[in-house]
Amino acid sequence: MRRLIVVKATGDPEAGVWVAESGDVPGLVTEAETLDSLTEKLPGLIQDLLNEEDGQDVEIPVEIVAHASSRVRIRARAA
Numbered sequence: 001m002r003r004l005i006v007v008k009a010t011g012d013p014e015a016g017v018w019v020a021e022s023g024d025v026p027g028l029v030t031e032a033e034t035l036d037s038l039t040e041k042l043p044g045l046i047q048d049l050l051n052e053e054d055g056q057d058v059e060i061p062v063e064i065v066a067h068a069s070s071r072v073r074i075r076a077r078a079a
Helices: 035-050
Strands: 005-012 017-021 029-032 062-067
Touching: 005 035, 017 035, 029 035, 035 062
Parallel strands: 005 062
Antiparallel strands: 005 017, 017 029
């Protein structure tokens, strides 16, 4: 079973968290204060959600696609 898991991580500046979801891992929805913290949480969550009792250990690549946006306030030049 060799496949790629794609995790979508979105920064929510108002809430101050990163939220992760994946259509490749049913039930995977989590959040963390930083992208690094989120990245550290994912292996354990993926293992918990995908582990099969009688299966063999396999390595599955995980790609994290992160998106964040922000706003910058500037003073417009007078005309």
